[in-house]
Amino acid sequence: MSLEVRELALPGVYEISPPKFGDSRGFFSETFNGPKLAAAGLAREWVQDNHSYSAAANVLRGMHYQLPPFAQDKLVRAPKGRILDVVADIRRDSPTFGKWLSVELSAEAWNQLFVPKGFAHGFLTLEPDCEVQYKVTAVYAPDCDRSIRYDDEQLAIDWPVNGHQPELSEKDRAAPALADADLPDSWDN
Numbered sequence: 001m002s003l004e005v006r007e008l009a010l011p012g013v014y015e016i017s018p019p020k021f022g023d024s025r026g027f028f029s030e031t032f033n034g035p036k037l038a039a040a041g042l043a044r045e046w047v048q049d050n051h052s053y054s055a056a057a058n059v060l061r062g063m064h065y066q067l068p069p070f071a072q073d074k075l076v077r078a079p080k081g082r083i084l085d086v087v088a089d090i091r092r093d094s095p096t097f098g099k100w101l102s103v104e105l106s107a108e109a110w111n112q113l114f115v116p117k118g119f120a121h122g123f124l125t126l127e128p129d130c131e132v133q134y135k136v137t138a139v140y141a142p143d144c145d146r147s148i149r150y151d152d153e154q155l156a157i158d159w160p161v162n163g164h165q166p167e168l169s170e171k172d173r174a175a176p177a178l179a180d181a182d183l184p185d186s187w188d189n
Helices: 034-039
Strands: 004-007 014-017 020-023 028-031 050-056 060-066 074-080 082-089 100-106 112-115 119-125 130-136 145-147
Touching: 034 119, 060 082, 074 082, 074 100, 074 119, 082 112, 082 130
Parallel strands: none
Antiparallel strands: 004 014, 014 112, 020 028, 050 130, 060 119, 060 145, 074 112, 074 130, 082 100, 082 119
16 A cells, blocks of 8 residues: 545645555554655645644634744644635636635544645544644734635635534634635745
8 A cells, every 4th residue: 555645626735645555453544755755746845834723613723824934734634533625726827716625634634735835724523522633834814814614705715514503613703704815925935
């Protein structure tokens, strides 16, 4: 078994499935291998690892991004629980500007999502006790930290909240619409 890398419907966004080997004792998995990602065209200098925990289902975090010079590529995984991971293209000059896609990440599927700079990112917990880990290519920079409303009408993301209000942070509740978002002309750092 080898690392599987599959480009998704939005150019530059990839689903990654690392191999997982199990026996009666448990399992082993190489969840990150820089040379193998580089061989797949995803060479990056990862500078920070983040880990979040959500106790309840229906917790929504997003849609987040950072401006240059601290724009971030992200490599996201859910080692515990299930999440709907969502990315939206916010590169004004892109033919897919305003388009989004989602991938269910879970401990069972053992998959990851590569999110390039120029995409807003968020996730919804689909069950209680979810942990999300992600690598980023730039450190957290509060002055460059931005968000877009999860329920922005232009993006029209189909969150599976079944008519319920998701649990949001104050920051995410106050996020602007895509039309009012602070977006750069270039995403290069």
